[in-house]
Amino acid sequence: MQRRAAGVYVTVFLVIAAGAYSLIGVAQEPTVSVENPDQTLSNQGQKFNVDGRQYNVTSLSDGSAEVAWTNQSATYxxxxxxxxxxxxxxxxxxxxxxxxxxxxxxxxxxxxxxxxxxxxxxxxxxxxxxxxxxxxxxxxxxxxxxxxxxxxxxxxxxxxxxxxxxxxxxxxxxxxxxxxxxxxxxxxxxxxKTTTTSLSSGETAELGPNNQTYVAHGQDGSVVLSSNVDAYNSQNAEIGEFNERIAGLWGVSILSFLAALLLAMFAFLPFKG
Structure with missing residues (x-):
């Protein structure tokens, strides 16, 4: 009788483990995308304007870039x-x-x-x-x-x-x-005087004479800049929540499988007397 009950519990735990694992397999991780960016930096040497200040893309690679502007009458x-x-x-x-x-x-x-x-x-x-x-x-x-x-x-x-x-x-x-x-x-x-600013994907930088905050994002081989920092951070928060849930499902799947294994082992231990 005990072995039958143990078999039922083993089956239940295995079903839970399999269900959690199947959810992990079909879940799709959300991605960050920037719609209608303020600037798209696609090649080295490109020039762009922020509130009347002209920048030059001095380097561009692997989702990051460096931009520079020159103040012709800086005070030293x-x-x-x-x-x-x-x-x-x-x-x-x-x-x-x-x-x-x-x-x-x-x-x-x-x-x-x-x-x-x-x-x-x-x-x-x-x-x-x-x-x-x-x-x-x-x-x-x-x-x-x-x-x-x-x-x-x-x-x-x-x-x-x-x-x-x-x-x-x-x-x-x-x-x-x-x-x-x-x-x-x-x-x-x-x-x-030339001032250089580094732009890395996921990080913010201040550009222009008004120090407007932009977030950089590597996208389709380019680096895009968006002033909608809150929307970008919201997408990253969704990814964080997704990863937490996936970690929870892994925990459920592993613990359920271990529980089923332990129950099976205890059920078939030999009795004394």
Whole structure:
């Protein structure tokens, strides 16, 4: 009698396992598709416009792309710190700012470097250059203050006065002195600047001057862009729910089969006595 009951339960569990497995076989996973995309990027070098800003497709492969746009008049800036050096026309200058709370100007002074074989000594907090003087086959040495020696060797150092609003050549750029403070001189200039944005399938990116959010999707060998991000996310949510249900059906099928197997094994165990 017990074996008959066990046989019934085994049959029930096998039917449940088979039913769950058959549902897995016939279920069709939903897919993500973008209807009426805002942009379709189909080849490298393609140009497209977003709210008046022109982009260029710089790369395109495997459902991802890179796009770039160039601002022809981007603003750049650089700060020159007090007592730092600046290269200009193959000459090194040192920037010196007056020790004032609100300086109106700064000075660039040519840096005059001594040669490597020049001998110097310090005496009484003053640096001297050791100068060899020959007279009647005898060599005499004299000490010359370093500033005086440089003036003898190089002449007066070249200087430039910097004032706010003046033009200044910096790293091959024609800049404007925007501000002078006690710590630094601020330079500004305009030049082209290219900004690159990566687009990967399923990820969002901000494009255009208004930073409009678009979702990218690889579709039919192209990358499409859609501003309807909510609809795209909704389709992905449906796929997530489908996968959860499939996982549940696998669980039911496997557990039911194991339950049937265990019942069959216990039913046919030999009795004692």
């Amino acid at each position: 800036s650089a700060e020159l710190g007090n007592n730092t050096t600046v290269e200009q026309d193959n000459t090194t200058f040192r920037l010196l700012i007056p020790n004032q709370s609100n300086p109106s100007q700064a000075t660039l002074t040519e840096v005059q470097n001594l040669s490597e074989d020049t001998q110097t000594v310090n005496q009484g907090n003053v640096t001297y250059v050791v100068v060899n003087q020959s007279s009647n086959d005898t060599a005499n040495k004299s000490l010359v203050p370093v500033d005086e020696y440089k003036q003898q060797q190089f002449g007066e150092p070249e200087t430039q006065t910097l004032r706010q609003g003046n033009n200044f050549q910096y790293q091959n750029n024609s800049t404007t002195i925007a501000n002078i403070s006690a710590e630094s001189v601020l330079l500004q200039w305009e030049a082209p």
